[in-house]
Amino acid sequence: MKVRGPLIGLSLFMAIAIAVTWMVYATLRRDVAGPTTPYAAMFTDVYGLRIGDDVRMAGVRVGRVENIELAGKLAKVSFIVENDQHLYGNTVASVTYQNIIGQRYLGLSLGETGSRGMLSAGSVIPVQQTDPSFDVGRLLNGFEPLFTLLNPKDADDLTKGVLQSLQGDQASIPLLVQQTSTITRTLSARDQSLGDLISNLTKVTDTVAQQNDDLDHALDQTRSAVANFDARRPALQDSVGSIARVTRRLAAIADDVDPSLNQLITREPGFSKHLAGIEPQLAFTGDNLPLLLKGFARALSEGSYGNAYACDLNATGFFPGLNDITTFIVNAATPGNAYPITTKNMGWHTPRCRNMANG
Structure with missing residues (x-):
């Protein structure tokens, strides 16, 4: 009798505790009553949305969020909806504020684009028909x-x-x-200042919007350039090492040349002082140098007024073995000589020298 009483009390306590625990669990889990149908939606941002949050149509809870995962650059939200509620090809999914503490829910509504056919179980609402989460904190910071x-x-x-x-x-x-x-x-x-600020921001936004394609192209080119640099990283590292070695060699050469160069500049009377002392002679040379060059050009140019022909100059006298070879080469290369070449008709001079010899 003494054991039976406490056992009954403990059993009642355990039953009540289990019932209360189950009620709390069911309340927190917020299961959907009855059979459900699974769907999914793709979002660019689901900040604040949690597993177990409500899925609502026209403000009425019709399901719950089952899973949130990353699919590439998008967020995939898997959810279930009661069987008596249907989704269509033009259904729009949005992450909406539920209360001021930041809770969200997944709202479903009919949009203006998309087919009006009923979606099958497991269908995915594309990102074009979803509205991402909105950060109120970012708005307030504005x-x-x-x-x-x-x-x-x-x-x-x-x-x-x-x-x-x-x-x-x-x-x-x-x-x-x-x-x-x-x-x-x-x-x-400050109304004028605020108005000017808003106007300037509008102009900047319009300009950026007009140059959207150019900006995308510039970003693509920048990304391509960075990728090329990254692909050629070993070669660039080797080049940097080579530049470092060349720099060290140039520094060593500069260290060797510096004393001599410093002595050339600072010694007395010194190179600079000597140039300063002959400034009139340098000026005279500079003034007459163009005339001197013109004279050389006139004497060395083509014409009958200043040309000199060394027809009888024989530079092969110092090399007797070249006499016959040179004669054959000159004869074959000179227009007007007899052909075939023999020892009797072998030419020794160019046409200019032959004309001068014949008067």
């Missing part, structure tokens, strides 16, 4: 430039006035109105 225009003291006074008014302080209401008016005047004084 107002940061506006908040920086406010005077911190005025903002604190405004907050204090609101709190006092909510607490029933009647005297703080006129002060609250006055502070609100002050902040309004501050913002209105």
Whole structure:
């Protein structure tokens, strides 16, 4: 009898504990009642969406999110929907805010594009028919430039006035109105600046949008250049090593030449001082050098007024073995000589020298 009583109590406690635990588990799991049909959707961003979150149509819960995984550069969300709810080819899936603490749910609605046929079980909604998650924090951060225009003291006074008014302080209401008016005047004084800022941002956005193709092309070219550099990394590393070795050699040569060069520049009387001392002679030479070059050009150019022909100059006298060979070569290469070549008609001069010899 003594053992039976505690055993009954323990059994009741265990049964109640199991029932409560099951209720908590079922509440947290939020299972879908009845048979379900699986589907999936592709998103570019599912920030904030969790496994077990609701799937809703027109605000009514009709399913739950079963799995979230990465598929390439997109996020694939697998979910189930009650069998009596159907999805169509124009169904749009969106990640929507559920409450202020950041919970999301997967919303399903009918869009304007796509077929109106019913989707089969396991179908995947393409990314073109999904709306990604929206980060409210990013939106609030966009107002940061506006908040920086406010005077911190005025903002604190405004907050204090609101709190006092909510607490029933009647005297703080006129002060609250006055502070609100002050902040309004501050913002209105910056209206032109804010308008110019928005206009400039609009122009920048329009320009970037117009140059979208060029920007994509530039990014592709940059990516291709980086890929080529990466593919040629060993050759570039070897080149850098070669440049380093050449630099060290040039440095060694410079170290060897530096004393002599320094002595050439700094010694007395010195090369520079000598050039400075003969400045008139250098100037005279520079002025007359063009005339001298013109004279050489005139004497060496083609014409009958200054040419000289050394017809009887024989440079092979110092090499007797070349006499016969040179004669044959000159005779064969000179137009107007007799052919075939014999010892009697062998030519010794060019046509110019033969004409001069014949008068």
